[in-house]
Amino acid sequence: MIFLKTDEEIELMREANRLVGMTQGELAKHIKPGITTLSLDKIAEEFIRDHGAIPSFLGYNGFPYSLCISVNENVVHGFPSDYVLKDGDIISVDCGTEKNGFCGDSAYTFCVGEVSEEVKSLLRTTKESLYLGIEKAIAGNRVGDIGDAVQTYCEKRGYSVVRELVGHGIGRKMHESPEVPNYGKRGTGPLLKKGMCIAIEPMINMGSKNVVFESDGWTVRTRDRKPSAHFEHTVAIREGKADILSTFEYVEAILGDKAI
Numbered sequence: 001m002i003f004l005k006t007d008e009e010i011e012l013m014r015e016a017n018r019l020v021g022m023t024q025g026e027l028a029k030h031i032k033p034g035i036t037t038l039s040l041d042k043i044a045e046e047f048i049r050d051h052g053a054i055p056s057f058l059g060y061n062g063f064p065y066s067l068c069i070s071v072n073e074n075v076v077h078g079f080p081s082d083y084v085l086k087d088g089d090i091i092s093v094d095c096g097t098e099k100n101g102f103c104g105d106s107a108y109t110f111c112v113g114e115v116s117e118e119v120k121s122l123l124r125t126t127k128e129s130l131y132l133g134i135e136k137a138i139a140g141n142r143v144g145d146i147g148d149a150v151q152t153y154c155e156k157r158g159y160s161v162v163r164e165l166v167g168h169g170i171g172r173k174m175h176e177s178p179e180v181p182n183y184g185k186r187g188t189g190p191l192l193k194k195g196m197c198i199a200i201e202p203m204i205n206m207g208s209k210n211v212v213f214e215s216d217g218w219t220v221r222t223r224d225r226k227p228s229a230h231f232e233h234t235v236a237i238r239e240g241k242a243d244i245l246s247t248f249e250y251v252e253a254i255l256g257d258k259a260i
């Protein structure tokens, strides 16, 4: 069942998503060589609670942390840990909040210190593909139009699209229908209607598309251990132009000209 949101509900979702963006902005100040990913989790949890919200990942199907932090070859759902970030790493920080009964969900892949041009180009392409997908997220299009836009763009640049994990509807629950794959065919899949809210989240690999599920039951990594990038926005479907509810503006204000 796909839930359509009213304008009032969409504004509440914007608030939850803005807090996600603010939390990522706070984290951007701390993401440097020498910090553990677990300390980032603590910063995020405190920041979210201080702003009157709940970190929605914590306890979700038993997930034990507030953030999913996935370093280098880890694609998504990584556990914050005592791993110390080092120069040249990339980390996907996926953050979710629940505020006023609605959920926010967004992810950003950060560079730690100096990252190789090759890896930066993977990040840039992944982020650009997110916005190309968002351009297709308008009333009257179909879910497959989004996946086609992401897949075509990334594969043309020699990267591959993870198949096992997909974007999703979002609202009162973090995961609602429909699924929003990062691959697909134009003109196929569920019809996008005004008031639908979806999270679009390309997971793009430098090497092959194949992934492995680690024995912790959560972490997904590339089988070939080459890097993977992940960017995510929550958007509301409108006529003519998608309404992006989450924001990278806080992150980019901190990163300045170092932003991808």
Ligand code: MG
Residues within 6 Å of the ligand: 094, 095, 096, 105, 106, 107, 201, 232
């Ligand atoms: Mg997410």
Ligand code: MG
Residues within 6 Å of the ligand: 105, 106, 167, 168, 199, 201, 232
């Ligand atoms: Mg998501």
